[in-house]
Amino acid sequence: MICRAGQTSGGCSETETLYVNDEAIEGGSYFPSKVQTLLLRAAFLDGDLARDSFQRWRGIVDPMALDQTSFRLLPQLAWNLVRLGEGDPYLDRWKGTYRRAFAFNSTFFHAMAPVVQVLSATGIPALVVDEAAVIATVSGESGLRPMGDFVILIPPAEVARAFDALTAFGWRSTVRFSERLVASLRGAPFSGPDGRRIDLQWYLLRENCYPRADEPVWLVTQDRHLGPFGIRVPCTADQLLHVCVDGLQPGVGTRLPWSANAFALCVGGDVDWERLVTETARRRVALPVRTALRWIREHLKASVPDVVMERLEALPVTAAERRELRAKLNPWRPTTGLRIRWAHHMRAAAGRGCGRAATLAGFGPYLQQVWGLAHLGQLPSAVLRRGIERVWERLGRMAPLKRREAE
Amino acid sequence: MKSEERFRVATPEVIHQTIDGEVILVHLARGTYHSLRGSGAFLFDPLVRGASRADLAAMLSAGTDGELSRIEAAVARFVEDLWRDGLIVAAVDEAGGDGAVAASSTPSTKQPFEEPRLETFTDLQDLLLTDPIHDVEPPGWPNVARGGPTKP
Numbered sequence A: 001m002i003c004r005a006g007q008t009s010g011g012c013s014e015t016e017t018l019y020v021n022d023e024a025i026e027g028g029s030y031f032p033s034k035v036q037t038l039l040l041r042a043a044f045l046d047g048d049l050a051r052d053s054f055q056r057w058r059g060i061v062d063p064m065a066l067d068q069t070s071f072r073l074l075p076q077l078a079w080n081l082v083r084l085g086e087g088d089p090y091l092d093r094w095k096g097t098y099r100r101a102f103a104f105n106s107t108f109f110h111a112m113a114p115v116v117q118v119l120s121a122t123g124i125p126a127l128v129v130d131e132a133a134v135i136a137t138v139s140g141e142s143g144l145r146p147m148g149d150f151v152i153l154i155p156p157a158e159v160a161r162a163f164d165a166l167t168a169f170g171w172r173s174t175v176r177f178s179e180r181l182v183a184s185l186r187g188a189p190f191s192g193p194d195g196r197r198i199d200l201q202w203y204l205l206r207e208n209c210y211p212r213a214d215e216p217v218w219l220v221t222q223d224r225h226l227g228p229f230g231i232r233v234p235c236t237a238d239q240l241l242h243v244c245v246d247g248l249q250p251g252v253g254t255r256l257p258w259s260a261n262a263f264a265l266c267v268g269g270d271v272d273w274e275r276l277v278t279e280t281a282r283r284r285v286a287l288p289v290r291t292a293l294r295w296i297r298e299h300l301k302a303s304v305p306d307v308v309m310e311r312l313e314a315l316p317v318t319a320a321e322r323r324e325l326r327a328k329l330n331p332w333r334p335t336t337g338l339r340i341r342w343a344h345h346m347r348a349a350a351g352r353g354c355g356r357a358a359t360l361a362g363f364g365p366y367l368q369q370v371w372g373l374a375h376l377g378q379l380p381s382a383v384l385r386r387g388i389e390r391v392w393e394r395l396g397r398m399a400p401l402k403r404r405e406a407e
Numbered sequence B: 001m002k003s004e005e006r007f008r009v010a011t012p013e014v015i016h017q018t019i020d021g022e023v024i025l026v027h028l029a030r031g032t033y034h035s036l037r038g039s040g041a042f043l044f045d046p047l048v049r050g051a052s053r054a055d056l057a058a059m060l061s062a063g064t065d066g067e068l069s070r071i072e073a074a075v076a077r078f079v080e081d082l083w084r085d086g087l088i089v090a091a092v093d094e095a096g097g098d099g100a101v102a103a104s105s106t107p108s109t110k111q112p113f114e115e116p117r118l119e120t121f122t123d124l125q126d127l128l129l130t131d132p133i134h135d136v137e138p139p140g141w142p143n144v145a146r147g148g149p150t151k152p
Helices: A013-027 A034-044 A047-060 A068-072 A074-084 A091-121 A131-138 A156-168 A179-184 A215-219 A236-246 A258-268 A273-283 A286-300 A306-314 A319-329 A336-351 A356-370 A376-406 B040-048 B053-063 B068-084 B100-105
Strands: A127-129 A151-153 A187-191 A197-201 A221-226 A229-234 B007-009 B014-019 B022-027 B032-037 B088-090 B117-121
Touching: A034 A047, A034 A068, A034 A074, A034 A258, A034 A286, A047 A074, A068 A074, A074 A091, A074 B014, A091 A131, A091 A151, A091 A156, A091 A221, A091 A229, A091 B014, A091 B022, A127 A131, A131 A221, A131 A229, A131 A236, A131 A258, A156 A179, A156 A197, A179 A356, A215 A221, A229 A236, A236 A258, A236 A273, A236 A286, A258 A286, A273 A286, A273 A306, A286 A306, A286 A319, A319 A336, A336 A356, A336 A376, A356 A376, B007 B040, B007 B068, B022 B040, B032 B040, B040 B053, B040 B068, B053 B068, B068 B088, B068 B117
Parallel strands: A127 A229, A151 A197
Antiparallel strands: A127 A151, A187 A197, A221 A229, B007 B088, B014 B022, B022 B032, B032 B117
16 A cells, blocks of 8 residues: 555554654654654665565655655665665666765865865864764765755854854854854854855754863864865764764754664764763763664664663763753644753753853843844743744644544 | 876866766766766776776777777777866876776676767756656656656
8 A cells, every 4th residue: 555654544554653753753853753764774774674674665655755854865775775686666766866965965065165174274173063974974975865954063262263264255144243142052054155054063062052062072083085075073973972962853854864874873983882971971961862872773773782772871861851852852842942942051051060040040141142032021922922833833734634534 | 189098087176976887977166967878887997097098998898799999989989078078187197007907897798888978967056956756757867857747
Protein backbone atom coordinates (compact mmCIF):
# COMPACT_ATOMS: atom_id res chain seq x y z
CA MET A 1 0.00 0.00 0.00
CA ILE A 2 1.35 3.41 -0.92
CA CYS A 3 0.80 6.05 1.72
CA ARG A 4 2.14 9.51 1.29
CA ALA A 5 3.95 10.98 4.23
CA GLY A 6 1.47 13.10 6.10
CA GLN A 7 -1.62 11.11 5.07
CA THR A 8 -3.68 8.60 6.96
CA SER A 9 -5.13 5.56 5.32
CA GLY A 10 -7.10 2.59 6.61
CA GLY A 11 -4.91 -0.43 7.28
CA CYS A 12 -1.65 1.54 7.12
CA SER A 13 -1.07 2.06 10.80
CA GLU A 14 2.46 3.37 10.38
CA THR A 15 1.31 6.46 8.56
CA GLU A 16 -0.79 7.66 11.47
CA THR A 17 2.24 7.66 13.70
CA LEU A 18 4.25 9.12 10.85
CA TYR A 19 1.76 11.94 10.46
CA VAL A 20 1.96 12.93 14.08
CA ASN A 21 5.73 12.59 14.14
CA ASP A 22 6.21 14.45 10.89
CA GLU A 23 4.14 17.30 12.15
CA ALA A 24 6.26 17.43 15.27
CA ILE A 25 9.48 17.29 13.25
CA GLU A 26 8.40 20.27 11.20
CA GLY A 27 8.01 22.11 14.46
CA GLY A 28 11.34 21.01 15.81
CA SER A 29 10.87 17.59 17.38
CA TYR A 30 13.91 15.52 18.06
CA PHE A 31 13.35 12.06 16.67
CA PRO A 32 12.93 10.98 13.07
CA SER A 33 9.58 9.32 12.32
CA LYS A 34 9.42 5.55 11.75
CA VAL A 35 9.42 6.05 8.01
CA GLN A 36 12.34 8.48 8.15
CA THR A 37 14.20 5.96 10.28
CA LEU A 38 13.79 3.36 7.52
CA LEU A 39 15.21 5.89 5.07
CA LEU A 40 18.14 6.66 7.39
CA ARG A 41 18.93 2.95 7.62
CA ALA A 42 18.69 2.51 3.86
CA ALA A 43 20.93 5.53 3.34
CA PHE A 44 23.63 4.80 5.90
CA LEU A 45 23.76 1.11 6.80
CA ASP A 46 25.16 -1.93 5.08
CA GLY A 47 23.92 -5.34 3.90
CA ASP A 48 20.48 -6.83 4.48
CA LEU A 49 19.47 -4.32 7.13
CA ALA A 50 19.92 -1.49 4.64
CA ARG A 51 18.24 -3.43 1.80
CA ASP A 52 15.26 -4.51 3.93
CA SER A 53 14.82 -0.98 5.25
CA PHE A 54 14.91 0.39 1.72
CA GLN A 55 12.27 -2.07 0.48
CA ARG A 56 10.01 -1.28 3.43
CA TRP A 57 10.48 2.46 2.90
CA ARG A 58 9.67 2.13 -0.81
CA GLY A 59 6.52 0.19 0.05
CA ILE A 60 5.27 3.04 2.19
CA VAL A 61 6.22 6.33 0.55
CA ASP A 62 5.48 8.02 -2.73
CA PRO A 63 8.93 9.20 -3.95
CA MET A 64 7.31 12.17 -5.65
CA ALA A 65 5.84 13.43 -2.36
CA LEU A 66 8.59 13.34 0.23
CA ASP A 67 8.89 15.60 3.25
CA GLN A 68 11.81 18.05 3.35
CA THR A 69 13.86 16.03 5.81
CA SER A 70 13.61 12.87 3.69
CA PHE A 71 14.36 14.84 0.54
CA ARG A 72 17.65 15.99 2.02
CA LEU A 73 18.68 12.37 2.60
CA LEU A 74 18.28 11.35 -1.06
CA PRO A 75 21.90 12.01 -2.13
CA GLN A 76 23.13 9.73 0.65
CA LEU A 77 20.48 7.16 -0.30
CA ALA A 78 21.59 7.21 -3.94
CA TRP A 79 25.23 6.79 -2.97
CA ASN A 80 24.42 3.85 -0.67
CA LEU A 81 22.12 2.11 -3.16
CA VAL A 82 24.85 2.27 -5.79
CA ARG A 83 27.28 0.84 -3.26
CA LEU A 84 24.83 -1.94 -2.36
CA GLY A 85 24.00 -2.69 -6.01
CA GLU A 86 20.33 -2.02 -5.31
CA GLY A 87 18.20 -0.78 -8.21
CA ASP A 88 15.07 1.34 -8.36
CA PRO A 89 13.16 3.19 -11.09
CA TYR A 90 13.86 6.43 -9.20
CA LEU A 91 17.58 5.80 -8.69
CA ASP A 92 18.65 8.10 -11.54
CA ARG A 93 16.63 10.96 -10.05
CA TRP A 94 18.15 10.32 -6.65
CA LYS A 95 21.61 10.32 -8.22
CA GLY A 96 20.57 13.66 -9.69
CA THR A 97 20.04 14.99 -6.17
CA TYR A 98 23.63 13.98 -5.41
CA ARG A 99 24.89 15.83 -8.51
CA ARG A 100 22.88 18.88 -7.59
CA ALA A 101 24.05 18.84 -3.96
CA PHE A 102 27.67 18.55 -5.13
CA ALA A 103 27.26 21.47 -7.53
CA PHE A 104 25.33 23.58 -5.02
CA ASN A 105 27.73 22.95 -2.15
CA SER A 106 30.75 23.60 -4.36
CA THR A 107 29.51 27.02 -5.44
CA PHE A 108 28.31 27.74 -1.90
CA PHE A 109 31.73 27.01 -0.40
CA HIS A 110 33.36 29.03 -3.17
CA ALA A 111 31.23 32.02 -2.12
CA MET A 112 31.85 31.49 1.59
CA ALA A 113 35.63 31.07 1.46
CA PRO A 114 36.33 34.82 1.11
CA VAL A 115 34.26 35.52 4.24
CA VAL A 116 36.40 33.17 6.31
CA GLN A 117 39.50 34.68 4.70
CA VAL A 118 38.38 38.22 5.62
CA LEU A 119 38.11 37.24 9.27
CA SER A 120 41.46 35.46 9.19
CA ALA A 121 43.13 38.41 7.46
CA THR A 122 41.83 40.65 10.26
CA GLY A 123 43.44 38.35 12.79
CA ILE A 124 40.16 36.97 14.11
CA PRO A 125 40.27 33.23 14.84
CA ALA A 126 37.40 31.54 12.98
CA LEU A 127 36.12 27.99 13.08
CA VAL A 128 33.61 26.60 10.59
CA VAL A 129 30.99 24.66 12.56
CA ASP A 130 27.75 22.78 11.94
CA GLU A 131 26.95 21.11 8.58
CA ALA A 132 29.94 22.39 6.63
CA ALA A 133 32.25 21.18 9.40
CA VAL A 134 30.65 17.72 9.29
CA ILE A 135 31.18 17.57 5.52
CA ALA A 136 34.82 18.54 5.91
CA THR A 137 35.36 16.11 8.79
CA VAL A 138 33.60 12.97 7.66
CA SER A 139 34.51 12.33 4.08
CA GLY A 140 34.80 15.49 2.05
CA GLU A 141 32.08 14.09 -0.23
CA SER A 142 30.06 17.25 -0.34
CA GLY A 143 27.50 15.71 -2.71
CA LEU A 144 26.17 13.58 0.14
CA ARG A 145 24.92 16.50 2.24
CA PRO A 146 22.97 19.39 0.78
CA MET A 147 24.09 22.46 2.71
CA GLY A 148 21.61 24.52 4.67
CA ASP A 149 23.51 27.06 6.73
CA PHE A 150 27.08 28.23 6.85
CA VAL A 151 28.07 28.89 10.44
CA ILE A 152 31.28 30.55 11.61
CA LEU A 153 32.33 30.52 15.25
CA ILE A 154 34.54 33.30 16.64
CA PRO A 155 35.63 34.07 20.22
CA PRO A 156 33.20 36.39 22.08
CA ALA A 157 35.98 38.93 22.58
CA GLU A 158 36.25 39.37 18.80
CA VAL A 159 32.61 40.11 18.01
CA ALA A 160 33.03 43.87 17.61
CA ARG A 161 35.96 43.48 15.23
CA ALA A 162 34.14 40.76 13.29
CA PHE A 163 31.09 43.02 12.84
CA ASP A 164 33.38 45.76 11.52
CA ALA A 165 35.27 43.42 9.19
CA LEU A 166 32.15 41.82 7.71
CA THR A 167 30.41 45.17 7.31
CA ALA A 168 33.43 46.59 5.50
CA PHE A 169 33.30 43.51 3.23
CA GLY A 170 29.71 44.30 2.25
CA TRP A 171 27.86 41.99 4.60
CA ARG A 172 25.00 43.26 6.76
CA SER A 173 23.38 42.01 9.95
CA THR A 174 19.81 42.59 11.06
CA VAL A 175 21.06 43.32 14.58
CA ARG A 176 23.38 46.06 15.78
CA PHE A 177 26.47 45.23 17.74
CA SER A 178 26.37 45.94 21.48
CA GLU A 179 27.96 44.38 24.53
CA ARG A 180 24.49 43.30 25.68
CA LEU A 181 24.02 41.53 22.36
CA VAL A 182 27.13 39.44 22.99
CA ALA A 183 25.96 38.66 26.51
CA SER A 184 22.45 37.60 25.45
CA LEU A 185 22.64 35.86 22.10
CA ARG A 186 24.62 32.98 20.66
CA GLY A 187 25.18 34.75 17.35
CA ALA A 188 23.70 36.87 14.59
CA PRO A 189 22.84 36.31 10.93
CA PHE A 190 24.60 38.24 8.17
CA SER A 191 23.50 38.68 4.55
CA GLY A 192 25.98 39.15 1.74
CA PRO A 193 25.79 41.36 -1.34
CA ASP A 194 24.54 38.40 -3.41
CA GLY A 195 21.85 37.47 -0.89
CA ARG A 196 23.75 34.57 0.63
CA ARG A 197 23.65 34.17 4.38
CA ILE A 198 26.01 33.19 7.15
CA ASP A 199 25.46 32.78 10.84
CA LEU A 200 28.20 34.39 12.88
CA GLN A 201 28.29 32.74 16.31
CA TRP A 202 30.36 33.61 19.32
CA TYR A 203 29.12 30.72 21.44
CA LEU A 204 28.89 27.14 20.20
CA LEU A 205 25.72 26.19 22.10
CA ARG A 206 22.64 28.19 23.11
CA GLU A 207 22.92 26.32 26.38
CA ASN A 208 26.37 27.76 27.21
CA CYS A 209 26.35 31.48 26.43
CA TYR A 210 28.80 32.89 28.93
CA PRO A 211 32.47 33.94 28.86
CA ARG A 212 35.00 31.11 28.57
CA ALA A 213 32.27 28.54 27.86
CA ASP A 214 34.00 27.51 24.63
CA GLU A 215 37.63 27.82 25.68
CA PRO A 216 38.27 24.05 25.29
CA VAL A 217 36.85 24.19 21.74
CA TRP A 218 39.59 26.59 20.67
CA LEU A 219 42.33 24.44 22.18
CA VAL A 220 41.71 21.36 19.99
CA THR A 221 40.86 22.12 16.37
CA GLN A 222 41.41 20.38 13.04
CA ASP A 223 42.58 21.66 9.66
CA ARG A 224 40.27 20.40 6.94
CA HIS A 225 39.24 21.20 3.38
CA LEU A 226 35.93 22.13 1.78
CA GLY A 227 36.74 21.37 -1.82
CA PRO A 228 39.93 23.32 -2.49
CA PHE A 229 39.49 25.66 0.49
CA GLY A 230 41.33 25.18 3.76
CA ILE A 231 39.29 25.71 6.93
CA ARG A 232 39.56 24.99 10.66
CA VAL A 233 36.87 23.00 12.42
CA PRO A 234 36.36 21.83 16.03
CA CYS A 235 37.55 18.38 17.01
CA THR A 236 35.14 15.58 16.17
CA ALA A 237 34.01 15.04 19.77
CA ASP A 238 33.00 18.70 20.06
CA GLN A 239 31.17 18.50 16.74
CA LEU A 240 29.29 15.39 17.85
CA LEU A 241 28.27 17.09 21.08
CA HIS A 242 27.17 20.15 19.10
CA VAL A 243 25.10 18.05 16.66
CA CYS A 244 23.36 16.15 19.47
CA VAL A 245 22.47 19.25 21.50
CA ASP A 246 21.72 21.62 18.64
CA GLY A 247 19.44 19.12 16.87
CA LEU A 248 17.06 19.50 19.75
CA GLN A 249 15.80 22.96 18.89
CA PRO A 250 12.54 24.20 17.41
CA GLY A 251 12.55 24.90 13.70
CA VAL A 252 15.12 22.44 12.37
CA GLY A 253 12.71 20.60 10.04
CA THR A 254 14.30 21.67 6.74
CA ARG A 255 17.82 20.65 7.66
CA LEU A 256 19.53 17.32 7.40
CA PRO A 257 18.39 15.44 10.51
CA TRP A 258 20.77 15.58 13.46
CA SER A 259 20.75 11.78 13.48
CA ALA A 260 22.40 11.66 10.04
CA ASN A 261 25.20 13.97 11.10
CA ALA A 262 25.68 12.29 14.48
CA PHE A 263 25.83 8.85 12.88
CA ALA A 264 28.32 10.03 10.23
CA LEU A 265 30.58 11.58 12.87
CA CYS A 266 30.49 8.41 14.99
CA VAL A 267 31.39 6.21 12.04
CA GLY A 268 33.92 8.31 10.19
CA GLY A 269 35.12 11.03 12.48
CA ASP A 270 37.57 9.45 14.96
CA VAL A 271 35.75 10.61 18.09
CA ASP A 272 37.69 11.27 21.31
CA TRP A 273 35.08 9.69 23.58
CA GLU A 274 36.84 10.76 26.77
CA ARG A 275 36.57 14.37 25.67
CA LEU A 276 32.92 13.93 24.70
CA VAL A 277 32.04 12.70 28.19
CA THR A 278 34.11 15.39 29.91
CA GLU A 279 32.65 18.22 27.84
CA THR A 280 29.11 16.87 28.19
CA ALA A 281 29.50 16.96 31.96
CA ARG A 282 31.14 20.42 32.01
CA ARG A 283 28.45 21.91 29.78
CA ARG A 284 25.63 20.15 31.66
CA VAL A 285 24.08 18.71 28.51
CA ALA A 286 24.01 15.05 29.51
CA LEU A 287 20.30 14.63 28.74
CA PRO A 288 20.35 15.58 25.04
CA VAL A 289 23.72 13.93 24.37
CA ARG A 290 22.87 10.57 25.87
CA THR A 291 19.36 10.66 24.41
CA ALA A 292 20.82 11.26 20.96
CA LEU A 293 23.55 8.64 21.21
CA ARG A 294 21.12 6.08 22.63
CA TRP A 295 18.87 6.67 19.62
CA ILE A 296 21.56 6.24 16.96
CA ARG A 297 22.87 3.16 18.75
CA GLU A 298 19.44 1.56 18.84
CA HIS A 299 18.13 2.58 15.43
CA LEU A 300 21.24 3.00 13.28
CA LYS A 301 23.55 0.57 15.08
CA ALA A 302 26.13 3.32 15.61
CA SER A 303 29.25 2.12 17.37
CA VAL A 304 29.14 4.18 20.55
CA PRO A 305 31.17 2.22 23.14
CA ASP A 306 29.20 0.71 26.06
CA VAL A 307 31.50 2.32 28.59
CA VAL A 308 30.81 5.74 27.08
CA MET A 309 27.07 5.22 27.33
CA GLU A 310 27.42 4.03 30.92
CA ARG A 311 29.42 7.13 31.85
CA LEU A 312 26.95 9.44 30.12
CA GLU A 313 24.00 7.72 31.83
CA ALA A 314 25.73 8.17 35.18
CA LEU A 315 26.17 11.94 34.79
CA PRO A 316 23.99 13.95 37.19
CA VAL A 317 20.99 15.74 35.72
CA THR A 318 19.14 18.52 37.53
CA ALA A 319 15.39 19.04 37.66
CA ALA A 320 15.87 22.24 35.64
CA GLU A 321 17.62 20.30 32.87
CA ARG A 322 14.75 17.81 32.77
CA ARG A 323 12.23 20.64 32.50
CA GLU A 324 14.31 22.16 29.70
CA LEU A 325 14.31 18.90 27.74
CA ARG A 326 10.56 18.42 28.22
CA ALA A 327 9.95 21.93 26.91
CA LYS A 328 12.04 21.25 23.80
CA LEU A 329 10.22 17.99 23.14
CA ASN A 330 6.83 19.75 23.30
CA PRO A 331 7.28 22.63 20.89
CA TRP A 332 3.56 23.36 20.59
CA ARG A 333 2.81 24.35 24.17
CA PRO A 334 2.09 28.09 24.41
CA THR A 335 4.80 28.56 27.04
CA THR A 336 7.49 26.47 25.35
CA GLY A 337 9.44 29.40 23.91
CA LEU A 338 9.45 31.22 27.21
CA ARG A 339 10.50 28.12 29.14
CA ILE A 340 13.40 27.46 26.79
CA ARG A 341 14.52 31.09 27.02
CA TRP A 342 14.37 30.89 30.80
CA ALA A 343 16.45 27.72 30.79
CA HIS A 344 19.09 29.30 28.57
CA HIS A 345 19.11 32.48 30.63
CA MET A 346 19.53 30.52 33.86
CA ARG A 347 22.43 28.59 32.36
CA ALA A 348 24.11 31.79 31.16
CA ALA A 349 23.58 33.49 34.52
CA ALA A 350 25.06 30.50 36.34
CA GLY A 351 28.05 30.57 33.99
CA ARG A 352 28.59 34.23 34.87
CA GLY A 353 28.31 33.51 38.58
CA CYS A 354 25.07 35.48 39.06
CA GLY A 355 22.98 34.89 42.17
CA ARG A 356 19.26 34.06 42.21
CA ALA A 357 18.12 37.69 42.50
CA ALA A 358 20.36 38.88 39.69
CA THR A 359 19.21 35.99 37.50
CA LEU A 360 15.55 36.88 38.05
CA ALA A 361 16.15 40.59 37.53
CA GLY A 362 18.10 39.94 34.36
CA PHE A 363 15.44 37.86 32.60
CA GLY A 364 13.41 40.83 31.40
CA PRO A 365 16.36 42.64 29.81
CA TYR A 366 17.50 39.31 28.35
CA LEU A 367 14.13 38.76 26.64
CA GLN A 368 14.13 42.36 25.48
CA GLN A 369 17.47 41.77 23.77
CA VAL A 370 16.72 38.38 22.17
CA TRP A 371 13.29 39.48 20.94
CA GLY A 372 14.59 42.83 19.70
CA LEU A 373 12.20 44.96 21.78
CA ALA A 374 12.73 48.71 22.04
CA HIS A 375 11.88 48.87 25.75
CA LEU A 376 10.87 46.61 28.63
CA GLY A 377 7.27 47.86 28.60
CA GLN A 378 6.71 45.87 25.40
CA LEU A 379 7.52 42.61 27.16
CA PRO A 380 4.03 41.54 28.41
CA SER A 381 2.42 41.99 25.01
CA ALA A 382 5.35 40.19 23.33
CA VAL A 383 4.96 37.20 25.67
CA LEU A 384 1.22 37.08 25.03
CA ARG A 385 1.61 37.40 21.28
CA ARG A 386 4.14 34.59 21.08
CA GLY A 387 1.91 32.27 23.14
CA ILE A 388 -1.10 32.97 20.92
CA GLU A 389 0.98 32.50 17.78
CA ARG A 390 2.13 29.10 19.00
CA VAL A 391 -1.43 27.97 19.77
CA TRP A 392 -2.64 29.33 16.43
CA GLU A 393 0.11 27.52 14.55
CA ARG A 394 -0.68 24.32 16.41
CA LEU A 395 -4.39 24.57 15.57
CA GLY A 396 -3.50 25.24 11.94
CA ARG A 397 -1.43 22.09 11.82
CA MET A 398 -4.06 19.96 13.51
CA ALA A 399 -6.86 21.06 11.17
CA PRO A 400 -5.84 19.00 8.10
CA LEU A 401 -5.54 15.84 10.22
CA LYS A 402 -8.98 16.33 11.73
CA ARG A 403 -10.45 16.95 8.28
CA ARG A 404 -8.93 13.75 6.95
CA GLU A 405 -10.12 11.77 9.97
CA ALA A 406 -13.66 13.09 9.39
CA GLU A 407 -13.49 12.03 5.75
CA MET B 1 48.53 20.68 -28.54
CA LYS B 2 50.97 17.76 -28.84
CA SER B 3 49.92 14.15 -28.39
CA GLU B 4 52.56 13.70 -25.65
CA GLU B 5 51.36 16.73 -23.69
CA ARG B 6 50.19 15.99 -20.16
CA PHE B 7 47.45 17.64 -18.11
CA ARG B 8 46.06 18.16 -14.65
CA VAL B 9 42.69 19.33 -13.30
CA ALA B 10 42.49 23.13 -13.30
CA THR B 11 42.32 23.41 -9.53
CA PRO B 12 41.31 25.33 -7.50
CA GLU B 13 38.75 26.69 -9.98
CA VAL B 14 37.61 23.20 -10.98
CA ILE B 15 36.47 20.50 -8.60
CA HIS B 16 35.27 17.03 -9.50
CA GLN B 17 33.60 13.98 -8.01
CA THR B 18 32.73 10.48 -9.21
CA ILE B 19 29.40 8.75 -8.61
CA ASP B 20 28.58 5.35 -10.05
CA GLY B 21 31.25 5.61 -12.74
CA GLU B 22 30.21 9.10 -13.82
CA VAL B 23 32.63 11.98 -13.37
CA ILE B 24 31.02 15.33 -12.62
CA LEU B 25 32.91 18.62 -12.64
CA VAL B 26 32.09 22.17 -11.60
CA HIS B 27 34.04 25.17 -12.88
CA LEU B 28 33.62 27.57 -9.98
CA ALA B 29 34.92 30.67 -11.74
CA ARG B 30 32.84 30.18 -14.90
CA GLY B 31 29.74 28.75 -13.18
CA THR B 32 29.52 25.75 -15.48
CA TYR B 33 28.61 22.12 -14.77
CA HIS B 34 30.04 19.20 -16.72
CA SER B 35 29.56 15.45 -16.95
CA LEU B 36 31.81 12.91 -18.63
CA ARG B 37 29.93 10.35 -20.68
CA GLY B 38 30.81 7.29 -22.72
CA SER B 39 34.40 6.29 -22.02
CA GLY B 40 35.11 9.81 -20.72
CA ALA B 41 34.84 8.83 -17.07
CA PHE B 42 37.20 5.89 -17.71
CA LEU B 43 39.81 8.20 -19.28
CA PHE B 44 39.56 11.08 -16.83
CA ASP B 45 41.52 9.64 -13.93
CA PRO B 46 44.57 8.56 -15.97
CA LEU B 47 44.41 11.83 -17.90
CA VAL B 48 44.66 14.03 -14.83
CA ARG B 49 47.29 11.75 -13.30
CA GLY B 50 49.57 12.53 -16.18
CA ALA B 51 48.72 10.18 -19.06
CA SER B 52 49.19 11.74 -22.50
CA ARG B 53 46.66 11.53 -25.33
CA ALA B 54 48.79 8.82 -26.91
CA ASP B 55 48.70 6.88 -23.61
CA LEU B 56 44.92 7.25 -23.42
CA ALA B 57 44.39 6.11 -26.99
CA ALA B 58 46.59 3.08 -26.41
CA MET B 59 44.68 2.28 -23.25
CA LEU B 60 41.28 2.50 -24.96
CA SER B 61 42.54 0.53 -27.91
CA ALA B 62 43.71 -2.26 -25.64
CA GLY B 63 40.45 -2.31 -23.70
CA THR B 64 37.85 -1.86 -26.45
CA ASP B 65 37.06 -3.11 -29.94
CA GLY B 66 37.42 0.31 -31.61
CA GLU B 67 39.84 1.05 -34.44
CA LEU B 68 42.96 2.86 -33.27
CA SER B 69 42.60 5.74 -35.72
CA ARG B 70 39.00 6.36 -34.64
CA ILE B 71 39.98 6.13 -30.97
CA GLU B 72 42.86 8.56 -31.43
CA ALA B 73 40.57 11.10 -33.07
CA ALA B 74 37.93 10.70 -30.34
CA VAL B 75 40.49 11.07 -27.54
CA ALA B 76 41.95 14.17 -29.21
CA ARG B 77 38.48 15.76 -29.44
CA PHE B 78 37.71 14.84 -25.82
CA VAL B 79 40.93 16.32 -24.44
CA GLU B 80 40.48 19.39 -26.62
CA ASP B 81 36.94 19.85 -25.23
CA LEU B 82 38.14 19.55 -21.63
CA TRP B 83 40.96 22.03 -22.28
CA ARG B 84 38.71 24.50 -24.14
CA ASP B 85 36.19 24.51 -21.27
CA GLY B 86 38.98 25.27 -18.80
CA LEU B 87 38.66 21.98 -16.94
CA ILE B 88 42.26 20.86 -17.47
CA VAL B 89 45.51 22.73 -17.91
CA ALA B 90 48.92 21.63 -19.14
CA ALA B 91 50.93 19.93 -16.40
CA VAL B 92 54.19 21.78 -16.87
CA ASP B 93 57.21 20.32 -15.08
CA GLU B 94 55.03 18.14 -12.90
CA ALA B 95 55.57 14.57 -11.88
CA GLY B 96 53.48 11.72 -13.29
CA GLY B 97 52.54 10.68 -16.78
CA ASP B 98 54.72 7.63 -16.99
CA GLY B 99 52.08 5.57 -18.75
CA ALA B 100 51.89 3.12 -15.87
CA VAL B 101 48.69 4.88 -14.73
CA ALA B 102 46.98 4.07 -17.97
CA ALA B 103 48.25 0.53 -18.21
CA SER B 104 47.08 -0.42 -14.73
CA SER B 105 43.55 0.83 -15.48
CA THR B 106 43.02 -1.15 -18.66
CA PRO B 107 40.08 -3.62 -18.40
CA SER B 108 40.89 -7.30 -18.87
CA THR B 109 38.19 -7.99 -21.50
CA LYS B 110 37.47 -5.96 -24.64
CA GLN B 111 34.41 -3.75 -24.37
CA PRO B 112 32.43 -2.10 -27.17
CA PHE B 113 34.05 1.26 -27.94
CA GLU B 114 32.09 4.28 -26.76
CA GLU B 115 33.34 7.73 -27.67
CA PRO B 116 34.40 9.82 -24.67
CA ARG B 117 32.09 12.81 -24.44
CA LEU B 118 31.96 15.97 -22.39
CA GLU B 119 28.48 17.30 -21.58
CA THR B 120 28.45 20.96 -20.62
CA PHE B 121 25.72 22.93 -18.85
CA THR B 122 26.51 26.63 -18.83
CA ASP B 123 23.58 27.89 -16.73
CA LEU B 124 24.46 26.36 -13.38
CA GLN B 125 22.81 29.02 -11.24
CA ASP B 126 19.50 28.48 -13.06
CA LEU B 127 19.89 24.71 -12.86
CA LEU B 128 20.40 24.89 -9.11
CA LEU B 129 16.94 26.45 -8.78
CA THR B 130 15.20 23.50 -10.41
CA ASP B 131 13.52 20.78 -8.39
CA PRO B 132 15.74 17.70 -8.90
CA ILE B 133 12.83 15.27 -8.43
CA HIS B 134 9.84 16.79 -10.19
CA ASP B 135 11.33 19.04 -12.87
CA VAL B 136 13.81 16.68 -14.51
CA GLU B 137 13.88 14.06 -17.24
CA PRO B 138 14.24 10.44 -16.07
CA PRO B 139 18.09 10.55 -16.22
CA GLY B 140 17.84 13.07 -13.39
CA TRP B 141 19.35 16.46 -12.64
CA PRO B 142 20.73 18.45 -14.50
CA ASN B 143 18.55 17.19 -17.38
CA VAL B 144 15.64 19.56 -16.89
CA ALA B 145 12.23 18.58 -18.27
CA ARG B 146 10.83 21.22 -20.62
CA GLY B 147 7.25 19.97 -20.54
CA GLY B 148 6.42 19.96 -16.83
CA PRO B 149 6.73 17.28 -14.13
CA THR B 150 7.76 13.77 -15.20
CA LYS B 151 7.80 10.30 -13.67
CA PRO B 152 10.20 7.42 -14.33
